[in-house]
Amino acid sequence: MLSACTSDEGLTGVLGFGDGADSEIAQNDLQQTIPYEVEIAGIDPQEENLIAALEGVSTARRLQSRPTASRAGLQRRAEDDVERFQAVLRSKGFYDGQITFEINEKVAADASDSAPAEDASDAGSEQDPADGQSGDDALASTSEQPTPLVLTYNIDVGTPYLISAVNLVITYPDRVVERHATDKELEKTRLEIGQRATAEPIILGEQYGVDILREQGYPLVEAGKRTVLADTAQKTITINYAFETGPQADFGKITVNGAEDVDADFIAGYRSWRSGEQYHPEQVRTTRRDLAQTNLFDSVIVKVAGPVNDNGEIPVEIEVVERKMRSIGGGLDFSTAEGPGANAFWEHRNLFGAGERLRLGIDVSSLEQGLSAEFKKPQFLERRQSFVAEANAKNNDTDAYKGSTLDSFAGIERPLWENWTTTFGVTAEYSDLTGSDSPNEEFYLAGLRGILRHDNTDNPLDPTRGNRFEINVSPYMGLTDKDTGFTTVSVVGSQYLSIDEDGDYVLAARARTGTIIGEDRGNLPSNKRYYSGGGGSIRGYEYQKVGPLDDDHDPLGGRSVLEVGAEFRARVTESFGIVPFIEGGNVYARSEPEDISLLWAAGLGFRYYTGVGPLRFDVAVPLDKRDNVDDDFQFYISLGQAF
Known part of the structure; x- marks a missing residue:
């Protein structure tokens, strides 16, 4: 031993x-592992979504960076994938799919392509010791590196199954109805007879079915067990949806939670339904949207709070989180045409506890200095109707006129249709101005103002989609001079078209036209005439300098105006963009243009995108430069797009 x-x-x-x-x-x-590759074969390359879904669930693919130590380990991964792949095929409408796999050693590259053949007489000789490795040692080194494997899934998807029928089993409080879905219901559920039976639209169809029954006045409807029956002979499936509606209900008592500074009754007044009206989810969504647009709340939740009471009414809860009600702000701008400018404002959005908004502002530039006040009272007499009032006091010092103006307006603002609003009211104005053809004149005016607006753009400072439209009709009469009377009509519109999905490349266009009816130009207050030129109209020309001029090249204004412009907004990087643009326009002495000859300008803009909007720097040159009138170029700096 x-x-x-x-x-x-x-x-x-x-x-x-x-x-x-x-x-x-x-x-x-x-510690040795066997590297491997994964291939999926047998699927039409056009089935990109299916291939991506298979690769997304594959354990072998996911763990490819951590290979197994044996072929048996790789086989276990492949067997696990087969079950996952079957589920994916069924979700894509392939219920008869067949999946096999094979594991083979990766075929090495042709030796003739990688190294020259050895002389036959030397094939069996040992390596010279000077080479540092004997033949036996080289063989041992090679045997230590396992041969890579290739895992190949062979997938025969088979014939896709199609939807042959959609059946509904609806359990009402007093009866059970079994029937086929109507054509209108199929349209609302986004399902079609004959479409491929993929899982996603079938699952979504159930939620759409719940929405359909809610729209019929059943707020507590729930989906039951969904079944899908396959006909292997016909390669079709039948979908059976089950719903329990619960009782039908009308809108009931409203409870407001979270209101502190804002009056709860004012919040409840935003409900879009009448008392006793049958429940409809669209009314709930409308109320939530309208409350969110008041800018009084950080969050708004509107929901039913069952059960349905004995009167057939369901309570509604409105939960809000209030935001800060006061804000201040300001800005700076500069242009060679108008000089430097600054503005500031203070705003209170809940002045008396019911969403009353008061905004006070000041604007100062080398051409104009002014104070402004705006007031808005929502829910005035009717839901979604507001009382609006404003007043402005300005001192003017432009080439067109000098002096002071006061104006005020009071009226009603209300929405008409989606994205459409109207404003109508009375106005009173005073002006004491000295102009080229109206020296030392005072005007006291009273009038009406009617405005129709449309705006479905996606961003107020940097729109990429949608359009804006406004028509303004304002008749005036003199208070001291009864013979004075005229009407101004103006139409302004802009269109925004995004070339790409992200809105990085946008085509933008604008147009403006206006006319004054009833008085000759010399009888009109200087500030009520039309002018053009500058950063807000035609860049490249001085402020108000497009149109008729006197002998000193000062603007006279006109009774009609026409402007057009277009930009291509290209966002080159996340923070920087360039904007080539062209604009043209003219002002005419008569209420209708004598001709449509326009003064044109072109330029290039640069944008620096900030969290509140793009910082704009534009350089423009007049293409129809007038001797001793127009400069070689103008540049502008401000916040927000030009239009």
């Missing part, structure tokens, strides 16, 4: 402890 313990093998052979070299080889064997 003692001699056995001292033999070459001894206890090391019995207990498995070899010498240092043997131990190192065994440890390397335990």
Whole structure:
């Protein structure tokens, strides 16, 4: 026994402890893994979504960076994938799909392509010691690197199954109805007879079915068990939806939670339904949207809070989180045409506790200095109707006229249709101005103002989609001079077309036209005439300098105006963009243009995009430069797009 313990093998052979070299080889064997590749074969390359879904659920693909230590480990991963793949095929409408897999060694590259053939006489000789590795050592080194494997899934998707029928089982409080879905219901559920039976539209169809029953006045409807029956002979499926409607209900009592500074009755007054009206989810969504647009709340939740009471009414809860009600702000701008400018404002959005908004502002530039006040009272007499009032006091010092003006307006603002609003009211104005053809004249005017607006753009400062339209009709009469009477009509519109989905490349166009009916130009107050030129109309020309001029090249204004312009807004990086543009326009002495000859300008703008809007820097040159009138170029700096 003692001699056995001292033999070459001894206890090391019995207990498995070899010498240092043997131990190192065994440890390397335990740590060795087999790299592999994954291929999916047999699927039409046009089925990109299906291929992406299969790759997304594949365990073998996901763990490819952590290969197994054996072929058996890779086989277990492949077997796990087969079940996952079957589920994906069914979700895409392939209920008869067949999946097999095979694991093969990766075929090495042709030796003739990688190395020259050896001389046959040297094939069996040992490597020269000077090369640093014997033939046996090279063989051992090669055997330590496992041959990579290729896992190939062979998938026969089979014939896709189509939807042959959609059946409904609707359990009402007093009856159960089993029937086929109507054509109108199929349209609302986004399902069609004959379409491929993929999982996503079938699942969504159930939620659309819930929405359909809610629109019929059942606020507590729930979906039951959904079944899908396959006909393997016809390769079709039948979908069976089950719903429990609960009782039909009318809108009931409203409870407001979270109101602190804002009056709860004012919040409840935003409900879009009449008392006792049958429940409809669209009314709930409208109320939530209107409350969110008041800018009084950080969040708004409007929901039914069942059960339905004995009167057939369901309570409604409105939960709000109020935001800060006061804000201040300001801005700076500069142009060679108008000089430097600054503005500031203070705003209170809940002055008396019911969403009353008061905004006070000041604007100062080298051409105009003014104070303004705006007031808006929502829910005035009717829901979604507001009382609006404003007043402005200005001192003017432009080439067209100098002096002071006061104006005020009071009226009603209300929405008409989606994205459409109207404003109508009375106005009173005073002006004491000195102009080229109206020296030292005072005017006291009273009038009406009617405005129709449309705006479905996606951003007030940087729109990329949608359009804006406004028509303004304002008749005036003199209070001291009864013979004075005229009507101004103006139409302004703009269109925005995004070339790409992200809105990085946008085509924008604008147009403006207007006319004054009833008085000759010389009998009109200087500030009521039309002018053009400058950063807000035709860049490249000085402020108010497009149109008729006197002998000193000062603007006279006109009774009609026409302007057009277009830009291409290209966002080159996340923070920087360029905007080439062209604009043209003219002002005419008569109420209708004598001709449509326009003064044109072109330029290039640069945009730096900030969190509140783009910072604009534009350079423009007049294409129809007039001697001794127009400069070689103009540039403008401000916040927001030009239009």
